[in-house]
Amino acid sequence: MNLGEKVLQALKKEITQKEFEHYIRNLSYDAEASRSDLAVFYAPNIYSARWIRTNYAASIAHLIEMENGVKPEVEIRVGNGPRRFAPSNQSAEPSKSSKNVHLNPSFLFESFIVGSSNQFAYTTAKSVAEKPGRQYNPLFIYGGVGLGKTHLLQAIGNYRLGFGDRVIYTTLEQFMNKYISHVKSQTMDRFREHFRECDLLLIDDIQFLSRKEQTQEEFFHTFNELHQAGKQIVMTSDRQPKKIAGLVDRLRSRFEWGLMTDIQPPELETKIAIIQKKCELDGIHLDKEIVHYIATHMGDNIRxxxxxxxxxxxxxTMLNQPITLEFAQNAIKDQIKEKQENVSIDDIVRIVSAELNVKPSDIKSKKRTRNVVNARRIVIYLARNLTPNSMPQIALYFGMKDHTAISHAMKKINEIVENDENFKVLLEELSNKVGTATKQTDS
Structure with a gap:
């Protein structure tokens, strides 16, 4: 046992079992990179590294000083490291949680950005992770593509690994492929043992059970075995169980036994927070206006x-150019153009009229009252930025003689944006709502 492992063994006696399993067990010591004045450890992800650095680095340094008389600087790096820390009993059995788990170590509750669109899903997932098999069993998380369902699913798994639980994470496609393979090889006993002897079963994209009769039959029995044994089941889907076509009634009813929670498309503030967090983790600097531009133009798919x-x-990096707003606009213009083709001026009128309490017919009319003019200008601005329509085409939509009125409206609203931060935020929120609403309509 090297110095680092001795120290981690000593630290184990000073902290709770939960702390040790969740953070310290996953540390590895780099003996080659370490010196008398420097101790190098590796944590599996940036969140663990930060937590360990803040809460345990001083204790680790003190314990090393007690071992060799020199108090070193403790450096917590991110990565796998040269070897994993193991308990002193080298002949002991491997942790029961170490088998057949393929979780992304960065998918943690600490790294999930919480907003009003996902608050309930986050809270229930955290509750399940803390008390599995108690009240929300199964937990069924549903929502659109790229909104964070897999992140929460794997966060539950990563949390329970810290307690030594036997965790299985699989997509429904992987479950089905394994089933077919074992049927062909006549080894179904091994298949059933694999999926039924776990503490936590995490299934991604359960909607693909649709019309898979034999797979549904097998999953039905797996579900029953685990549920009756008090083991936790968590599933994700792009829709509610009742909307999964070709799903047998007895499975649908079981999916609804526990708790169903959805994740909605993120509001603007949440998207901005997600972008800022991603930039922080990857060491990327983006100005506030670039962050806002991405948040308002790139839809709601977080991935x-x-x-x-x-x-x-x-x-x-490749072009050796700084990321300016112009650089960002040029880099993602094709992506934005593709999104714009799915947005119509009618969509914008509908959303703006609902948000500003102005009739759609008034926006398209010649009325000159202040609230109508304001709403019309906003529609023109959003139509110019969120649709592929040219100024003459927008003018034609509003029954105007030519594009000069559109040009004037654009100039006026740009002046307001420059001087009124609240109005700028309103435009960003409306832009986000247009993108979200049109995406939901398409799906």
Whole structure:
């Protein structure tokens, strides 16, 4: 046992079992990189590294000083490290949670950005992680693509791994492929043992059970075995159980036994927070106006937004250019153009009229009352920025003689944006609502 492992063993006696399992067990010591004045450890992700650095680094340094008489600087890096920390009893059995788990270590509750659109889903997922198999069993999380369902699902799994639970995470497709493979090889006993002897079963994209009669039959029995044994089941889907076509009634009713919670498309503030967090983690600097531009123009698919940020940073590095607003606009213009083609001026009128309490017919009329003019200008501005329509086409929509009136409206609203931060926020919120509403209509 090397110095680092001795120290972690000693630390184990000073902290709770929960703390040790959740944070310290996952540390690995790098003996080659360490010196008498420097102790290097590896944590599996940035969140664990930060927590350990803040809460345990001083204790680790003190324990090392007690071992060799020199108090070192403790450095917590992110990565796998040269070897994992193991308990002193080297002949002991491997942790029962170590088998057949493929979780993303960055999918933690600490890294999930919470907003009004996902608050309930986050709270219930955290509750299940803390007290599995108690009250919300099964937990059924549903919502659109890229909104964070898989993140919450795996956060539950990562949390329970810290307690030594046997966790199985699988997509429905993987479950089905394993089932078919074991049927062909006549090894169904091994299949059933694998999925039924766990403490926590996490199933992603359960909607693909649709019309898979044999797989449904097998999953029905797996579900029953686990539920009767008090084991926790968590599933995600892009829709509610009652909307999954071709799902047998007895499975549908079981999916509804526990608790169903949805994740809605994120509001503007949540998207901004997610972008800022992603930039912080990846060491990317984006000005506030760029963050707002991405948040208001890139829709509500969080995975897509994160991919856009990575792409911007890669292009900036390869071209050796700073990420300015103009740079960002040019880099993602094709993505935005594709989204614009799905937005109509009618969509914008409908949403703006509802938000500002102005009749759609008034917006399209010649009325000049203050609230109507304000709403009309906003529609024109959003139509110019969120649709592929040219100024003459927008003028034609409003029955105007030519595009000069549209140009004047754009100039006026840009002046207001420059001087009124509240109005700018309103435009961003309306832009976000248009993108969200049209995406829901398409789906």
């Amino acid at each position: 897509e937004i994160e991919g856009t940020i990575i792409r911007l940073n890669a292009m900036s």
